[in-house]
Amino acid sequence: MDTTAPRSEPFRRSFAMGGVSIWHWIVVGVIVMLLFGRGKVSELMGDVAKGIKSFKKGMAEDDEPTPSASNVDPKVIDQTQASNAAAQAKAEHKA
DSSP states (O other): OOOOOOTHHHHHHHTTTTOOOHHHHHHHHHHHHHHHHHHHHHHHHHHHHHHHHHHHHHHHHHHSOOOOGGGSOOOOOOHHHHHHHHHHHHHHHHO
16 A cells, blocks of 8 residues: 655646646747747837836826816806807708
């Protein structure tokens, strides 16, 4: 009756289905480099970096306080002028 199992057996079982080791990532990296070439990958990474910088800049602009409503002069809309303009537009549309 042999009750001792090799030490690597539980480790192998845990990564048998769907586990990704460093060797898998190295193989994927080599395939990507072969397909796209070194220049294309570096260009893609530069675009990703520009996107991240733009996102951070946009988030920083959102943090700036917006001018309050008290600083803006309110506009007064004359109700009679608005209804006359609407009636004129309606009449022109029918003609």
